[in-house]
Amino acid sequence: MFSGSIPALVTPFRDGSLDEATFRRLIDWQIEEGSSALVACGTTGEASTLSNAEHHRVIEICVEQAAGRVPVIAGCGSNDTNNALLHMRFSKKAGAAAGLCVAPYYNRPGQAGLIAHFSYLAEKSDLPIVLYNVPGRTVTDIKPETVCELAKKFPERIVGIKDASGDLSRVTDHRMGIGKDFCQLSGDDELALPANAAGAVGCISVTANVAPALCAEFQQACADNDLVCARELNDRLYPLHYAMFSDASPAPVKYALSRVHEWLLPDVRLPLVACSDFAKAAVDEALQHAGLLGS
Template sequence: MFSGSIPALVTPFRDGSFDEAAFRKLVDAQIAGGSSALVPCGTTGESATMLIAEHNHVIDVCIDQAAGRVPVIAGCGSNDTSVALDHMRHAQKAGAAAALVVLPYYNRPNQDGLLAHYRHLASNCDLPIVVYNVPARTVTDIAVETLAELAKLPTIVGIKDASGKVERVAAQRLACGPDFCQLSGNDDMALGFMAMGGVGCISVTANVAPGPCAEFQKACAEGRWADALAWQDRLFPLHAALFTDASPGPVKYALSRLDPGFPTDIRLPMTWPSAASRAAVDAALVHAGLL
């Protein structure tokens, strides 16, 4: 259902408030660069520090600015099933193509709880769902067998897999079927992920390098693995540098280096990246030919 390079968009803030003009400019730049879909209000978008009304407004603006040029996969996750459902209903009404729903964090549900969570969402809203598995953040991991049960539901269409276990692509493909949409959640592992049957990446790096990330994905999709490897070598230092400090600090710093007018506010408890992180980002931008 989705494929290619899909940026997990940062949310620009200026003087503590959402900078709508900067966000609209970012959306246009992503589409012009070849991104195939957009994800507002994910982890990189600092959704954890947004009020619900603000969260919904960012999704509305993203859908409005995209204007049907690419689909929008709205971040709708919560550790409260009822809040996740409210997000999904709003996103559907606004015109989102799907909801990205992270595994419930902090609560640490077991596999039965995960099944119940997603089944409840799917039963009460028919917006397509992309499951988001990121155990490093949620301290919860979805088993292949559990995902296979969810894949039987018509509106659970795929997974953003940030487990860091590339071998799961093959296991999930066999369990969920070849049409189940598997998207990498790790830029640095996307080459192996694609070779094993993935169809795209929900990318942090694409915020900074939409064109190169789109070309990398195109090379993978067309089986031009030598070209894909060349893009991987060009982008790998940037993939690493953007996580040398707490995200999205390094990403916002990188954007400000490419566009000095880009707002650099980050909401607490996240802070500006360290000098070492900023130096790593600068070097990676040069290596990638972006600076």
């Protein structure tokens, strides 16, 4: 259903408010550079600091500006099941292709709770769900057996996963336990190459915010089984993948975007602050290595 390079878009702010004009410009640039789909209101989009009204407006703008050129995956996750359903119903009405639903955070449900949570969403909304497993942020881990059970129970609703567990064996676990049609997307840029080799079909990417063309070329090389080209592109991008997390995300990626495009500000919302001088130096060096800054 989804494949290739899919940026988890930043949400541009100006003077503390959503910068709609800049967001539209960012969307156009991403599509022109070869991104195959867009994620709005994910972790990198600072969804945790958006009001529900802002959250829905970001999704609405993204769908409207994409205008059918690429599908939009709307961030719909919440640690409140009913609020996640609210996001899903809005996203369906707005025209999103799927909802990205993170494991509920803070309240730490067990596997039975995760099955109940995602089952409820699948039963109450007809918007396809891409599970999002990122235990480093949520503490809760969607185990492979839980993913398999949900995908088999709701094959038309639970269509894929963004896996940021860091455990590459799960790609094979999911593929063998569900089937090849279940859409597996890496949630870690630095692991996208081995994940694709194991059966993933793309990456929901932080780095693609800054280097959409390179990330799209890398994913195409993987799809073409051109390992030499994929490895060369991965080597160009690899330092940038780590620089994006040299300070609390998405401060480094917003700083990187401000270095690549003067029309993008590095502003983040509290409790995040601008990235450190150390992180800025790491980003600048990685951008230079990738060939994204002038000499």
